[in-house]
Amino acid sequence: KQEVTQIPAALSVPEGENLVLNCSFTDSAIYNLQWFRQDPGKGLTSLLLIQSSQREQTSGRLNASLDKSSGRSTLYIAASQPGDSATYLCAVGQAQGGSEKLVFGKGTKLTVNP
Amino acid sequence: DTGVSQDPRHKITKRGQNVTFRCDPISEHNRLYWYRQTLGQGPEFLTYFQNEAQLEKSRLLSDRFSAERPKGSFSTLEIQRTEQGDSAMYLCASSFAGTEQYFGPGTRLTVT
Numbered sequence: 640k641q642e643v644t645q646i647p648a649a650l651s652v653p654e655g656e657n658l659v660l661n662c663s664f665t666d667s668a669i670y671n672l673q674w675f676r677q678d679p680g681k682g683l684t685s686l687l688l689i690q691s692s693q694r695e696q697t698s699g700r701l702n703a704s705l706d707k708s709s710g711r712s713t714l715y716i717a718a719s720q721p722g723d724s725a726t727y728l729c730a731v732g733q734a735q736g737g738s739e740k741l742v743f744g745k746g747t748k749l750t751v752n753p
Numbered sequence: 754d755t756g757v758s759q760d761p762r763h764k765i766t767k768r769g770q771n772v773t774f775r776c777d778p779i780s781e782h783n784r785l786y787w788y789r790q791t792l793g794q795g796p797e798f799l800t801y802f803q804n805e806a807q808l809e810k811s812r813l814l815s816d817r818f819s820a821e822r823p824k825g826s827f828s829t830l831e832i833q834r835t836e837q838g839d840s841a842m843y844l845c846a847s848s849f850a851g852t853e854q855y856f857g858p859g860t861r862l863t864v865t
Contacts, residue, residue, distance in 0.1 A: 681858060682757075682858040730796075739784075740809065742798070
């Protein structure tokens with residue numbers, strides 16, 4: 640059974656700092672990996688999608704990497720801003736069964752202090 | 754298209770009542786997913802449709818839960834005889850095969 644772990648569970652940083660969020664998964668047979676942002680009481684906003692054949696994806700100040708063989712992904716946020724404060728969720732798409740359902744970690748709650 | 758929409762956004766019901774939620778996916782997406790999220794946890798997969806066919810159901814989806822996607826468009830999720838343990842955020846997502854999943858705003862269910 641796939642298990643996704645995100646470390647740390649919570650992180651507080653001053654504005655302007657670069658930071659890294661970590662995600663690990665136990666089964667390397669994944670279809671893809673997505674990083675999401677979730678604001679309190681809201682739905683999920685997709686940030687980056689990495690296909691299993693890719694090593695990284697970039698969007699603005701965000702960069703996500705994937706090392707499928709070691710079961711790890713990182714989300715790098717450059718020059719953090721207070722508006723980046725949210726919970727960041729990592730999810731792996733399962734290859735079995737064809738559904739590509741996502742298995743999520745519990746998230747990292749990020750607070751960026753002005 | 755403005756994205757995935759869900760209705761209602763909030764639902765408060767008494768234990769034992771039936772509730773139904775609706776999800777309207779992005780129009781060109783043929784895949785639709787339901788997930789459930791409880792406080793402090795990541796979303797958990799409930800069920801998946803490809804067009805109108807329900808192809809996978811989680812063991813989390815007890816006999817009290819039923820989902821439909823008539824004509825491969827919108828989907829409904831019904832919970833019969835609600836229990837307090839059903840209180841959660843119910844999230845719908847859609848995708849086109851092999852691409853990223855886009856989530857709706859969710860329906861927050863509170864069972865009193």
